[in-house]
Amino acid sequence: xxxxxxxxxxxxxxxxxxxxxxxxxxxxxxxxxxxxxxxxxxxxxxxxxxxxxxxxxxxxxxxxxxxxxxxxxxxxxxxxxxxxxxxxxxxxxxxxxxxxxxxxxxxxxxxxx
Amino acid sequence: xxxxxxxxxxxxxxxxxxxxxxxxxxxxxxxxxxxxxxxxxxxxxxxxxxxxxxxxxxxxxxxxxxxxxxxxxxxxxxxxxxxxxxxxxxxxxxxxxxxxxxxxxxxxxxxx
Numbered sequence: 001x002x003x004x005x006x007x008x009x010x011x012x013x014x015x016x017x018x019x020x021x022x023x024x025x026x027x028x029x030x031x032x033x034x035x036x037x038x039x040x041x042x043x044x045x046x047x048x049x050x051x052x053x054x055x056x057x058x059x060x061x062x063x064x065x066x067x068x069x070x071x072x073x074x075x076x077x078x079x080x081x082x083x084x085x086x087x088x089x090x091x092x093x094x095x096x097x098x099x100x101x102x103x104x105x106x107x108x109x110x111x112x113x
Numbered sequence: 114x115x116x117x118x119x120x121x122x123x124x125x126x127x128x129x130x131x132x133x134x135x136x137x138x139x140x141x142x143x144x145x146x147x148x149x150x151x152x153x154x155x156x157x158x159x160x161x162x163x164x165x166x167x168x169x170x171x172x173x174x175x176x177x178x179x180x181x182x183x184x185x186x187x188x189x190x191x192x193x194x195x196x197x198x199x200x201x202x203x204x205x206x207x208x209x210x211x212x213x214x215x216x217x218x219x220x221x222x223x224x225x
Contacts, residue, residue: 105154
């Protein structure tokens with residue numbers, strides 16, 4: 001089964017700075033890696049995902065990179081804004097059958113203006 | 114609005130009691146997942162159902178059980194409740210595995 005490790009657990013940046021969150025996974029057969037954002041008191045929502053056949057994907061200020069050899073993937077947020085403050089979760093499929101998502105423990109990002 | 118509906122939003126009950134949480138997935142989604150979110154444990158996967166059948170199990174206690182009905186809604190039953198079961202319980206659904214999972218707004222369970 002999959003095991004997902006996420007670092008750091010907390011991250012504080014100044015508005016306009018970049019933020020990077022890293023995750024490692026254990027199952028080399030995993031092929032889908034989403035990132036979810038959870039604002040205080042709200043549900044987790046998908047912000048970006050990447051499949052194992054690509055190394056990088058970008059959507060405006062956010063990007064995700066994947067290194068299959070090292071079994072890690074990262075979330076990059078550029079030009080951070082106060083509204084980026086939230087908890088971010090990475091995830092990977094539970095097993096090769098691609099069933100449920102196993103989540104990292106989350107990173108609390110604080111962006112101060 | 115994700116299209117996933119969970120009821121009730123809040124539930125307060127006493128230790129030793131039994132409760133049922135309900136989830137209606139997005140229209141057309143066959144997979145339903147249950148997650149438990151405690152303050153220090155992130156999103157813990159409990160169980161998945163696909164088109165009425167159990168597909169995967171996570172860290173679900175024996176006191177907990179779930180099922181998915183023919184109309185695809187799902188229920189999570191929690192029995193012999195303990196203080197440590199207090200948490201936010203999320204249901205999520207997806208069209209198929211390996212695609213975006215949409216979360217409901219959660220049920221906050223408080224055991225007193």
